[in-house]
Amino acid sequence: MKIAILFNEPRAGAAADEADVLVQVKAVEAALDLGGHEVERVPCGLDLGALVSRLAVAPPDLVFNLTEGLAGHDRLIAVVPSLLDSLAIPYTGSSAEAIFVTTNKLLTKERLAAAGLPTPATPAQWPPRSHGASSPPFVPGRYILKPVWEHGSAGMEDDLVVDARKRGDLERRLAALGESTGRTYFSEAFVDGREINLTMLAGAGVEPGADQATEPIMLPAAEIDFSAFPAGKPRIVGWAAKWDEGSFEYHHTPGRFAFPESDRPLLAELESLARACWDVFGLAGYARVDFRVDGAGRPYILEVNSNPCLSPDAGFAAAVVEAGLAYEAGIARVVSAVPLRRRDLVPAAD
Numbered sequence: 001m002k003i004a005i006l007f008n009e010p011r012a013g014a015a016a017d018e019a020d021v022l023v024q025v026k027a028v029e030a031a032l033d034l035g036g037h038e039v040e041r042v043p044c045g046l047d048l049g050a051l052v053s054r055l056a057v058a059p060p061d062l063v064f065n066l067t068e069g070l071a072g073h074d075r076l077i078a079v080v081p082s083l084l085d086s087l088a089i090p091y092t093g094s095s096a097e098a099i100f101v102t103t104n105k106l107l108t109k110e111r112l113a114a115a116g117l118p119t120p121a122t123p124a125q126w127p128p129r130s131h132g133a134s135s136p137p138f139v140p141g142r143y144i145l146k147p148v149w150e151h152g153s154a155g156m157e158d159d160l161v162v163d164a165r166k167r168g169d170l171e172r173r174l175a176a177l178g179e180s181t182g183r184t185y186f187s188e189a190f191v192d193g194r195e196i197n198l199t200m201l202a203g204a205g206v207e208p209g210a211d212q213a214t215e216p217i218m219l220p221a222a223e224i225d226f227s228a229f230p231a232g233k234p235r236i237v238g239w240a241a242k243w244d245e246g247s248f249e250y251h252h253t254p255g256r257f258a259f260p261e262s263d264r265p266l267l268a269e270l271e272s273l274a275r276a277c278w279d280v281f282g283l284a285g286y287a288r289v290d291f292r293v294d295g296a297g298r299p300y301i302l303e304v305n306s307n308p309c310l311s312p313d314a315g316f317a318a319a320v321v322e323a324g325l326a327y328e329a330g331i332a333r334v335v336s337a338v339p340l341r342r343r344d345l346v347p348a349a350d
Contacts, residue, residue: 002038003335004060005029006080006091008067009043016243024066024310027317031331032064046071048083055087062338063091068151068307075149077103077307090338093285094306102281102306105148106186112301115280117273119301120292124167125186126174138167141189144236145173148184151305156238161190191292191300195224195237197255198274199288199308199319201330202337216278216287218271219319220257228252255315257322270299277304285334288315 005028010019025041032039040060044051044067063084070076078100084091094102101107112119123138125148145160160177164170170187177185200216226235229252241249259267274289281304288308291299308316312327320330 001335002040002058002061003032003064004040004042004055004062005032005064006042006044006067006084008070008080009045011072014072017239018068018072020243020309020311021066021068023312027312027327028064028066028310028331031328032335034328035332035335037335044070044080048079051080051083052087055089059087059089061090062335063089064335065091065093065307066310074103074151077151092334092338094281094283094287098282098284099306102283102304103149103151105146105303108281108304109188111280112277112304115276117276117280117301118299120189120191122186122188124170124174126171126178126184128171135167138170139189140165142192143170143187144190144234145170145177145185145187147181148186150183156236157240158234158236158238161234161236188302190234191294191302192235193295194293195226195235195290195302196270196293196299197222197224197288197290197315198270199286199316200274200278200283201286201320202284202333216275216283217323218274220322221259221267221270222255222257222315222319222322223259225254225256226252255318257319266293266297266299273299273301277301281306285337286316286330 005025007021007025010021029039029041042051042054065081065084067080068074068077070079078096081091081096081099085096093099101111106122106125109119109122121136121139123136129135142161142163145162146156162170162173164187174185174187177183198221199219201219203215203217224237229235237253238249240247241253244250270291273291277283277289278287283306286308288305290302290305292302293299308314310316310331316330317327320327
């Protein structure tokens with residue numbers, strides 16, 4: 001099969017989180033080569049006309065979508081898959097709509113709440129909610145301030161975990177953050193407990209060209225080990241933990257797959273919640289759901305990641321290997337889950 005790996009070209013001098021897409025491209029390309037596919041790298045930026053022209057010269061059978069935004073803007077993450085939809089070119093992973101909704105953390109939480117799925121409260125945001133929109137009740141306590149659109153823990157530092165006695169405390173902090181960074185932010189009740197994630201992968205036995213969605217298999221759950229954190233340090237997986245190789249956090253937030261027998265009911269509940277997310281958001285191919293579990297054992301959904309990192313040292317690869325699969329086999333399942341729609345059956349635009 002002729003497969004184009006489509007990815008956002010990092011800007012000159014890009015930080016580690018933006019540049020990491022090149023690591024993913026290299027790993028996916030090697031896996032597809034082993035699968036016998038004809039592979040082409042296609043970088044993209046804000047010139048969508050140039051991208052359309054390039055794809056029109058020799059249309060691929062399928063695009064492996066590794067775009068994580070455009071020109072450093074995470075909020076543009078759904079532009080390329082939307083463009084591929086308009087060109088009737090099939091692509092890996094979730095739909096443009098699912099990617100857009102799950103990248104916007106507030107939209108994600110609204111949909112989770114509407115489905116009755118547990119997620120921490122968000123009593124304040126910046127810019128403020130539109131006139132007449134109601135805010136969730138405020139409860140004094142500890143909150144974490146998060147950017148609405150950015151992924152990969154962009155901008156996440158310890159000082160964004162704050163104590164608030166009234167809603168105005170949060171609103172002032174959020175406004176200051178927004179004005180200094182140009183980003184949109186919201187506050188989320190901080191669940192001071194365990195952090196566990198579950199990766200889902202399209203099921204086995206799917207033939208290329210199958211015209212149906214596939215139910216996922218659950219890869220082994222992974223828990224972030226914060227045991228080396230000193231007292232008082234917020235237990236979060238911030239930017240440094242993911243990208244700063246010289247930091248304390250990077251070397252002291254390992255993921256572990258070993259759980260005691262007493263966690264079996266909790267893990268079953270997390271799997272049920274993750275499957276519900278797959279259905280609610282219409283996910284496909286592969287995805288990851290991040291949870292926090294409070295001291296009473298109650299789980300809360302933090303984020304639904306419709307395109308988790310595919311670097312060999314990231315959580316997806318680790319979970320695939322823990323499940324007894326080769327990385328290449330995981331990538332093959334992502335590819336085989338894509339319905340290869342015939343372009344000549346797609347109505348032409350008016």
